Amino acid sequence: MNIFSLAAKNLMRRHVRTGLTVAGVAIAIAVLFSLLSFNAGYERQLGGELNSLGIHMLAVPKGCPYEAASLIIHGGVIPKYLSYSDLEQVQEIDGIEVASPMLLHQFFKDDKPHIVYGINIEEQKALKPWWKVEGRYFKDDETGVMIVGRSLADKENLKVGQVLDFGPDKVPTTIVGILERTGNQDDEFHFLPLGAAQRIFGKEGQLTTIAIRVKDLSNISDISKKLEQIPDIQVVTMTQVMGTIMNLVGSAQALLFSVIIIALFISAVGIINTLIMSVNERTREFGMMKAVGASGWDVSRLIVVETLIITLAGCAVGLLVALVGSKLVESFVRGVIPYSPGGELISIDPLLILVCIGFALAIGLLCSVYPAVKCARLTPMEAMRSDLE
């Protein structure tokens, strides 16, 4: 017999109460771990996604807020357009490797939004060299052809060679290629030759944005200034887009963190309550222990060990639940934040596991201080006669 087995046996005496307290700690730790993991994973994925766009900046119509840039990235539509003369001015600026015009259009099918990108395929391939296609790419001057993202193809059961009636005039359009999975938003889109897309959706001569890749990243600031001298154009760099998204997400995270702090506080109060009840009920026992040779420190140690067993067991269960349930948490979080990148949002980091264990230890020690000190100070007979308050 040692202090740990004695503590464990004491806890098992009231196994329902112990179980509920462990569950309380587990919930708090699971939520804490999920949120910390999400926070780390989200930033990593967002950064990765913006890099994978292969675009350094976007030229958008003036007056368009930064949020529009994030809308463009994942297929939102803004009601302002650039012209081909804007494109020509952009292409004249030194230091730009690729300036690729794009038209975005959104339509609804079965109440679900669908996004269409009108693109110049060779420029897009230069911007996104990782693109691979099942079937073939279209040519820029082709009509009645498109390629689709892999997730979209899977969801809609689309096959290469299939013909869809596309746009308001139901133009028969053949799927000539399906993109291999990219892990970003491209997996969800329809891609058409720019000219064809403009005709189908009645936007001849109109561009939603110009995606720009520069030759040398150190010149990005100078190029951005030159672009902004073009009267109709406003420039948004990817760093600004990321900042805007992180700001939007930040407010949602602040709310989630507030909920976590409240959950942890309630959990801590619950543990303290359980401990005080448990210590109160056993005050006579502690008195007996002192009478047969236990010191105040021995009794305190027993109380602290019992608390740590509860909090560490709760921590282990909580981490297990968080690891197993990370997919559920991810889908929940995706539902409450304004923008979420593709890929795995929950990042399992050993350091975060250590943080959670440290947190559980801290809660355990904090919660056991009051009953431990109180009980240690009583004389054996005070303990045997009285209840702690």
Add this chain to the structure above:
Amino acid sequence: MNDVIIAARGLAKSYSRGSEQVHALKAVDLSINRGEFVSIVGPSGSGKSTLLHLLGLLETPSSGSISLEGRETAGLKERDLVKARRGSVGFVFQQFLLLPTLTVQENIELPLLFSRKPVEQDRIAGIMEMLELSHRARHLPHQLSGGEMQRVSIGRALVNEPRIIMADEPTGNLDTATSEKIYGLFKKLNNGGLSLIVVTHNMELAGRSDRMVRLRDGQILSN
């Protein structure tokens, strides 16, 4: 003087009960010799248990002094009081106060956990055999009779090899036959050289001790 194992001088204990000041013990002088079996008797509220608890260093007196095995205990720090209790005194309580999740053997071994002494299985087995508990070693307290529980409590008091056993109404919850058996056990321990101080209401059993101390209203009537 060398024969005295514990001595109290002018021992008093007062405490508050609401607005009332209760004088549980009033300037008691008492000496117990090494190897002596002393019963403390008296009506309820006479201060018997208070005297025993003070002698056993379970609480601090309001005034007076206690000398345990020649060492003055007044002013000792908590750490030294714990050492004195561990080394010299074994306690037996009316309510047994066994830990319900520990077996008979574990309950007996419990004080060794606190005194950081190794568990010597042969010695524990010897104690259980003397107490006729060997066949109950792995039983839990709720599986025992009252007499058996009190014998476990006595085993727990003996495990640290004290020089004096203090028992507070050890037969208060037991029937006559079991009480006889417990007293017989005390007598056996006393014959082995152990000092005993037993608080009891049972005058017949008290009559079997070497000396009877009568208390009334916190004072010694006869000694």
